[in-house]
Amino acid sequence: MVSFIFPPHLQAGLAAGAYEIVKTGAGPLIGVARDKATGRIVGHAIGVTGNQALGQVLGNVAGQMAQTSLLGMNPIAGLTGVISVAQNHHIVQQNKHIIGQLAHVTRSLGVLQTTMGFIGVGTVANVAIGAVSLRQIFKLREDVEKLGIKIEQGFLDLTSLIQDQGQAIQEQLDRVADDIKFEQHRMELVKAYGQFSGAIELIKTGLSCDDESIRNTDLANARSMLGKALSIYRNPNILGDVKAPGHLRRVECAWLIEYEIARSYSLQNQLGSSCQSLRSLAEHIRKDGVEVIDRCETEADLDFVGPELLHIYDNDLAFLDVELNQLDWVRSLPPEDKKQLQSLKISDPPASDRELSGEELSQLPAIAQYEDFKQKSHPLALCDQIRLMMKPQLRVDCIDYICDRAQQEGHRTLIPQYLNEASEFALANLFHYFQPRDDFPEEETEEIPSQPVARS
Known part of the structure; x- marks a missing residue:
């Protein structure tokens, strides 16, 4: 269940009954608040949680909407992107907001790709895949952000991040490092990450341009680079025989790139193309999820991919639905309402320096849900x-x-x-x-x- 987080003044208005959350014609909430009396739009959400139980676990941790999305998906991003390209004021603040989201996505891809390199091609021992499981993905992404660790050619040095994990972890790192088959494909992954990171930098440059034609050209060129990166991850000849855990990591990287392609359209105010890209992404997530399950050969494989797929279903797919509803709603607005929406100031989520504890990570709802299902x-x-x-x-x-x-x-x-x-x-x-x-x-x-x- 998706829940929206609003700035305090809007939250107070909602609690008092003066404001309400806007719904689409079909009924879903879209994360925009309006005055009940006048119908005027008064602001938008600053965060989303895909599961209420997860929100209770994490409280007011910074980047809450990112914490609940494994792939960095964020339905607020699409809406703020639409607002930003149409406004002539608040541009600096809006660009800062979007660039911060791009940085988070870049870190996410680096972490996902790195853990794919750790898993390797073949069957992996239980202790090894446990070191890069669902809870570890969140922890690694947080460590990369907090410690300012650089991602070199799309890969992190896991030796410095996964500490005190025992001899089995080091042995797995050594095995993958010596795997000639994986090393050949690793070079392709490095190439893909290069295209991705180059595209992200070009998007940042385009957003800083005052000339709309130059900005649109840069965004189109960036989208072309993202497409090239995606074609590498989607190439069936690259790690085609990888087991379920490694295949999940690979398609997660592809999903993340597809999401950025959809966002690039919204930054150009091409909402129809953005919606179509998001719908295709949702279909790919579902199709790839089934293929990942079909590749499970052992209970260890299932124990690794099961919680993650449950998390993606409850959060990322739910977030995609919210973003699609938001974009469809914006497309349906009359010109005067669109102009009103474009006058909104983009609010950043509250900052916090608190890290997630091991107990909080272990209580991620998808993990508890999977363990409950497994017992029954x-x-x-x-x-x-x-x-x-x-x-x-x-x-x-x-x-x-x-x-x-x-x-x-x-x-x-x-x-x-x-x-x-x-x-x-x-x-x-x-x-x-x-x-x-x-x-x-x-x-x-x-x-x-x-x-x-x-x-x-």
Whole structure:
């Protein structure tokens, strides 16, 4: 569930009932506040949390909306980008706001790519992938920002960041460093990061231009560079046989670049193109998420990718929906309302120097949610649950199968009317409950069968 964070004066007005959060015609909230009496837009949100429980855990940590988004996605960014290109005042403040977001995204890509290098190509030991799991991604990104660590050619020196992790970690670093196959692909990843970082610098330069034609040319050229970087990450010949953990890292890098391409359109006020890019990104996240699950071969693989995919589903995909709603809403406004929106001053989120504690990181809702599901299910059902979340179309066949088997075995209450409202967790467990007994191994094993029951 997405919740918006407003500046204190707006929050007070909302609490008092003087202001309300704007909704689209279809009903979703979009993170803009207006005066109930006059209908005048009075301001916009400064942050978003994709999960209320996560907001309770993190409190008022700086960059809250970034902390809840694994990929640095931020629905406020699209809206502020639209505001900034259309205004002639507050330009310095707005550019500072956007450039700060670009810096955060650059760090995020460096951290994701670095951990992909740590995982390598083949199967990775449990202790090794645990060192770059969901909670570690947030911690590493925070360390890079707090300590001012430089990203050289898209990779960090993990030796200096992952300390006191034991001999197994150092051995994994050494193995990947000596892996000739990965080193060949590493050079391609360095090239991709070079295109990405060059594009980000060009966007920064373009934003500083007073001449609109020059600014638009720079943004278009930057988008071309982002496209070249994306083509490398999407090249099936690069790490094509990588296991599930490494493949997840690779597609996360691609998603992040796709998001920046969409934002580049909004910076040019090309909202239709930005919306189309965001919709394509959401489709890619869902499709890639299913492929990541399909590549899981062991419970260790699933334990690594499971919490992360749940987090992406609850946060990043939810954030994309919010941003799409915001942009569609702006596109629907009459000229006078657009002019009013463009007069708003962009507010920065409150600053804080407090770092996330280990306890807070361990309490990330996706991790707790995954552990809860794991206690009540088994690997095959967990895989299918995530497939159902990422690809809702699978629910139809799943419900049909459950209804058919339920009627055969006399379970009269399991009918479509009820199953259509059931959670993915319930459907996956029911699906496997009705599977013939010989579909399951008689003894517990760490290996997940290569042919999952619910296929994409």
